[in-house]
Amino acid sequence: MTQATLQFIEDHLNDDVFSLSLLAPKFPEVNMQLAIRQIQGKQKTKDKIPCFYACKTLLYSAKLSLEQSSSEITAKHKSIRCEGNIMIDLTGGFGVDSFFFSYRFEKLIYVEHQKKLCDLAEHNFKALGRENIEVINDIAENFLENSIKVDWIYLDPARRSKTGKKVMLLSDCEPNVAELHDLLLSKAENIMIKLSPMIDIAHLQRELPGIYEIQIIAVENECKEVVAILKRQTESTIFIRTTNYTNSGKVEQFDFEQNEEQIAQVNYTKQAQNYLYEPNAAIMKSGAFKLVSNRYKLDKLHINSHLYTSNELIRNFPGKTFTVEKEYDFSKESLKALQKEIQKVNLAIRNFPMSVNDLRKKLKLQEGGEKQLFATTLSDNKKVLLLCSRIKS
Known part of the structure; x- marks a missing residue:
């Protein structure tokens, strides 16, 4: 150039x-x-990969798609969880994950079936100063058959069909990790698989025996990745790590063993108290609905409402915290009082039999403003509107 x-x-x-x-x-x-x-x-x-952006001699392909590519935040997060002598990245792609993993291993083997991407990656790794990455142009399945045994193998299976349609099931992704399961574990002690944030965790556990850890990574309260880690020898219960990277720089961490959620005891309430809590997206994805209540000593509004309440403020809650200002029922008098109180509000539905649009029309309220209005259900099945103010952490 x-x-x-x-x-x-x-x-x-x-x-x-x-x-x-x-x-x-x-x-x-x-x-x-x-x-x-x-x-x-x-x-x-x-914004997605600042360290790549900062490299002036990095080259880009003509049709660069970063839709499935890891961001710098999520790639760094995954790399911290592993280290060793040799790692294989079987689905090299643009090379973001390989780049960050290469700091944790003596050698990183990048495998990619597209020749143009391999050529690009080889140039870019050198431009980024990574000399311990070997680039190999091959199909993942072919390379794996003849591979040496290594410490870790990483895969990010393509989640689009040949026609370009998004797919969710493991069996529809390429390569098919369910079919490769035994071969993968014969080649490495540890397997890390990045999956769609939409994947059903129960389905994941059924399809992939040997999971010992599931990581759920959210950035600014949006679930970005579900990551499964497999081992040859596994424990009887799965460890789940949830992480939310907030825009303020705070990292919200909530980790648990899956059987903890199963045995957790919850106190349900018929009335919202002084403070209301909504867990972050990573926790919601994990399904730790009872354990959140148990760990932070919060009452839960309803088994399906996933909102929590307390009289005393719980600081450093991993999610959003609100002050409850007023509770409204659905009587005509109550709704009139609400309409006099506010004309503009941010409306959210949580376990409620109406859509946001339908309820907004009924209430005749505009979108926006400083207040938050939750339409939800209490433990006695009473439908209520909770007018709240967000507490900034």
Whole structure:
């Protein structure tokens, strides 16, 4: 890449690429096709993978898709959980996970079936200063058959069919990790598999014997990844780690053994108290609905309402915390009082027999403002509206 092209990229990082393509005649010394490809790639990685964005000599493919790629936050998170001599990344892709794993192993073997991606990865790993990554162009199944035994194997199976349709079942992903299960465990002591944040955890456990840990990773309260770790020798119960990286820099961690949730005792309540709590997305995905109540000594509104309450403020709760200002029932008088109190509110439905849109029409309230209104059900099956204010942590 020439200095002129590099400078053009730096000068136009935030510009519209279509408009830039029209400038080609004015910049004959610039490889405009390459420059636009680089600018597009950098715009996609700026927030998701900042360390890749910062590397000026990193190259991007013409049709770079980062939809399934790990972000810098989630890739770092996964890498902290493992270390050893050799790791194989069987689904190399753009190389984000391989890059971060390479700091934890003496050698990282990157395997990818697309030749163009392999060439790109080989250049980029060197540009990023990673000399301990070996790039191999092969199909995952073929490479695995002839592989040496290693400490860890990592896979991020493609979650789109050949027609481009999103798939959720393990058996529909490529490679099919359920079919490769025994072969994988014959080649490594530990297997790490990144899965869709939408995957059903009970289905996952049925399909993949040998799971000893499940990680659920959320970023800014959005579930991004479910990660299964398999071992040859497993415990009788599965350890679940939930993590939420907040936009304030705080990390919310809630870990448990699966049987803890099964035996946890819960106190249900017919009335919201002074404070209301909503667990973060990672905890909600984990299904630890009773254990949250148990650990933080909170009352639960209803078995299916997944909202919790207390008279005393519980600090550092892993999720959102609110002050309960008023409780309204659905009598005409109560709804009139609510409409006099507020004209604009953020409305949320939790275990309630109406949609947000239908309830908003009924209440005649606009969206927005500082207040939060929860429509939910109490333990005696009473339907209520809880007007709350968010407590910022």
